[in-house]
Amino acid sequence: MDLGIASRAYIITGASAGIGKATAEILAQEGASVLLCARGEERLRGVVETLGRAERSVRGLAIDVADPASAEKIRDAALEAFGRIDGVVSAAGMSTGEHLRDFSDESWMQAYQVNTLSAIRLAMTCVPVMRERGWGRIVTVGSTAGRTADPRFASYGAAKAALMNATRALSRAYSKYGILANCVMPGLTKSESVLAGYESAAKHMGVTADDVEHRMLQLEPIAMGRTGTPDEVARMIVFLASAASSWTTGVNIQVDGGTLRDLP
Ligand SMILES: NC(=O)c1ccc[n+]([C@@H]2O[C@H](COP(=O)([O-])OP(=O)(O)OC[C@H]3O[C@@H](n4cnc5c(N)ncnc54)[C@H](OP(=O)(O)O)[C@@H]3O)[C@@H](O)[C@H]2O)c1
Incomplete structure (x- = not known):
């Protein structure tokens, strides 16, 4: 299957680690800028250095997507480097793991800034550029946490739920102009931050990182009996960012090894 990615240009946030980095790797391997x-x-x-070998067109921009001024800077950097924007993948996100009982306006606003607003702002800033060509892809990265209410991750789950709703709104607004918008919901994925979380919990509990993961799988069983890898999530993101996904829009798709049990 031809993904139709070569010669296109993509912006990827959260691209230095985990799912965003894995997505950047595949897109670059497929010939995209x-x-x-x-x-x-x-x-x-x-x-950037690693991916940029083999004559690939790879650029980096150190920027905080929670800063409202970041979206225009990112759009301008992409246009300056490649002269076009075909797709935006927003993988930057974070959970402080803060429990609902520790609620504060500040922490909830931060969760929304990083997980929700950053992605919608960047999409809205790049939509006019993609409309000029009548072709575009917006892929946001939600979470199974956006579909399951859990007081242990209340602000994160609420921010991801809002992101999933807003992504569908983008789809409703711009699909008719050739700009398709979809959200990928990963389940527990062994990224750099998740592995660091295992290590710190293991130290705290006096057990190994494997023990921590084992306990997590007991608490939140996954049908496949294992966590995912960033690459497994990235492959779905790349499909949705590609020309192959020509009739898929407004979808919130779980890539979670069978974590969610309910019907969408
Ligand atoms: N891993 C999972 O189990 C899992 C499950 C469900 C959903 N997700 C979602 O998947 C996405 C990727 O998570 P991950 O665990 O794969 O990656 P990760 O290891 O947590 O890495 C996050 C990436 O985002 C960047 N980033 C974080 N905050 C940023 C900000 N304010 N501005 C710009 N860049 C920022 C980080 O680099 P810097 O820190 O240098 O900025 C890094 O490149 C996130 O949206 C996360 O919520 C992950």
Whole structure:
């Protein structure tokens, strides 16, 4: 199957680690030009250098997507580097793991800034550019946490639920102009931040990181009996960012090894 990605240009946020990095790798391998965004300059530079070998068109921009001024800077950097924008993948996101009982306006606003507003703002900033060609792809990264209410991740879950709703609104508004918008909902995926979380919990509990994962799987069983890898989630993102997904829009699709039990 031809994904129709070569010669297209994509913006990927959260691209220095985990799912965003895995997405950037596949898009670059498929011949796309990619602008990688994340805050930490050093880690980002390492990924850009690695992906940029083999004559690929790879750029990096160190930027905080929670900053309202970031969207225009990202759009302008992509246009300056590639002269076009065909797709935007918003993978930047974070959970503080804060329990509902610790509610504060500030932490909820931060969760919305990073997980929701950043993606919608960037999409809305790039829509006019994609409309000029009558072709575009917006892929947001939600979470199974956006579909299951859990007081342990209340602000994160609410922010991802809002992102999923807003992604469908983007789809309703712009699909008729050739700009398709979809959201991928990963289940527990072994990214850099998840592995760091295992390590710190293991230290705290006096057990191994494998023990931590085992306990998590007992608490939240996954039908496949294992967690996912960033690459497994990235492949779905790449499909939705590609020309192959020509009749798929407004979808919130779980890539979770069978974590969610309810019907959508
Ligand atoms: N891993 C999972 O189990 C899982 C499950 C469900 C959903 N998700 C979602 O999947 C996405 C990726 O998560 P991940 O676990 O694969 O990645 P990760 O290891 O947590 O890495 C996050 C990436 O986003 C960047 N980032 C974070 N905050 C940012 C900000 N304010 N501005 C710009 N870049 C930012 C990070 O770089 P810097 O820190 O240098 O900025 C890094 O490149 C997130 O939206 C997450 O909510 C993950």
